[in-house]
Amino acid sequence: MFMRKLLSTTGSRLLLAALVLIFACGVPGQSNRKIAVTIDDLPVVTIFNDIEVRRRITRDILDQIKDSQVPVVGFVNEGKLYRDGKLVDDEVDLLRQWTAAGLELGNHTYSHMSLNSNPVGDFISDVERGEIVTKQLLATRGMKLRYFRHPYLHTGLDVETKRTVAAYFEKNGYTVAPVTVDDADWIFARAYDKAEKDGDKDLRKRVGEAYVPYLELKLGYWEKQSKALLGREVAQTLLLHANSVNAEFLGDILDLLKKRGYECVSLGEVLRDEAYTQAETFTGKAGISWLHRWAMAKGKENILPEEPRVPEFVMKAAGVDSE
Numbered sequence: 001m002f003m004r005k006l007l008s009t010t011g012s013r014l015l016l017a018a019l020v021l022i023f024a025c026g027v028p029g030q031s032n033r034k035i036a037v038t039i040d041d042l043p044v045v046t047i048f049n050d051i052e053v054r055r056r057i058t059r060d061i062l063d064q065i066k067d068s069q070v071p072v073v074g075f076v077n078e079g080k081l082y083r084d085g086k087l088v089d090d091e092v093d094l095l096r097q098w099t100a101a102g103l104e105l106g107n108h109t110y111s112h113m114s115l116n117s118n119p120v121g122d123f124i125s126d127v128e129r130g131e132i133v134t135k136q137l138l139a140t141r142g143m144k145l146r147y148f149r150h151p152y153l154h155t156g157l158d159v160e161t162k163r164t165v166a167a168y169f170e171k172n173g174y175t176v177a178p179v180t181v182d183d184a185d186w187i188f189a190r191a192y193d194k195a196e197k198d199g200d201k202d203l204r205k206r207v208g209e210a211y212v213p214y215l216e217l218k219l220g221y222w223e224k225q226s227k228a229l230l231g232r233e234v235a236q237t238l239l240l241h242a243n244s245v246n247a248e249f250l251g252d253i254l255d256l257l258k259k260r261g262y263e264c265v266s267l268g269e270v271l272r273d274e275a276y277t278q279a280e281t282f283t284g285k286a287g288i289s290w291l292h293r294w295a296m297a298k299g300k301e302n303i304l305p306e307e308p309r310v311p312e313f314v315m316k317a318a319g320v321d322s323e
C-alpha cells in the first residue's frame with residue numbers, strides 16, 4: 001500500500017529515475033571505486049573512409065552510452081571535419097550527435113599533433129585551430145570548452161616546453177585530462193578493421209573476443225599499481241577511442257566496470273581526487289599513464305613490471321610491432 005502510494009507520486013518517479021541512473025554503472029557505497037570514461041580521436045578513428053561506417057560507429061558508441069547513462073568526455077580532432085580545406089557537415093553532424101546526447105567534448109588538437117616532435121608554437125596553433133567547431137557545438141548546449149587531452153599522451157620533452165604549454169592552458173581556461181587506465185584499444189581496433197577489410201570473419205571474431213578480457217587485465221593492473229603507489233585506489237580515468245571495437249563492446253566494458261564495483265562519474269569529479277594535484281613532471285618520450293608518472297616522480301620506476309600485453313596474434317593482425 002505504502003509502495004503503491006509512493007510510486008504514484010511524481011517525486012517518486014524522479015527518485016526511481018535517479019536509482020536507475022545510479023545502478024547503471026556501479027553501486028555507490030558498496031565500493032569506493034570511481035572512474036571517468038573518456039573517448040579520444042572523435043568523431044571517429046577507423047581505416048574506413050566511408051561516411052556510413054563512421055555513422056554506424058558513432059551511433060553504436062552513443063547508443064551504449066545512452067543505455068548506461070554514463071558521463072563521457074569525447075576528445076575531438078577537428079582536422080577530421082575538413083576535406084580540401086572545407087568543413088564537411090556530415091562529419092560535424094557526427095559530433096553534433098555527441099552534444100545532442102548531452103555529452104561533453106574536449107580538445108585533442110586539430111591534427112593529432114605530438115608535443116614531443118613539434119615546436120611549442122606550432123603545437124599551440126594546432127590547439128587553437130582545433131577548438132573552433134567544438135566551442136560552437138558546446139555553446140549551443142550552454143557548455144564551455146574546458147578539457148584538453150594530449151595526443152599520444154606526449155606532454156613535452158623538457159621543463160621549459162611543459163611550462164609554456166601549462167601557462168597557455170591556464171590562461172585559456174583549459175584543464176589537462178590525465179589518463180590512469182592506459183591501454184591499447186587502438187591495436188585491437190586496427191586488427192578488427194583489417195580483418196573486416198580482408199573478409200576474415202574468424203580472425204575478426206577472435207580479436208573481438210580477446211578485447212574485453214584484455215581490458216579487464218589492464219584494469220586489474222592499474223588498480224594494483226595505484227594501491228602499491230598511493231596505498232589506495234585513485235579515482236581512475238579510462239582512455240578509449242572512437243573506434244570499431246568500442247562501437248561493438250562499449251556496453252560490455254561498462255558492464256565490466258559495474259561488475260568490479262566502479263561508479264562511473266564525471267571527469268571533473270575524478271579530478272577532485274587529491275592524487276591529481278601532484279605535479280606531472282615527466283619529460284620522457286613515452287605516452288604513459290599518470291600512475292607511471294607519479295611513480296617515477298617518487299623514484300619508483302617499476303612498481304609492477306608485469307603490465308599485461310596485447311596478445312601476439314592481435315599485434316600481428318593489426319600489423320603493429322610495439323604497443
Ligand SMILES: [Zn+2]
Nearest residue numbers: 040041151152
Ligand atoms: Zn588520440
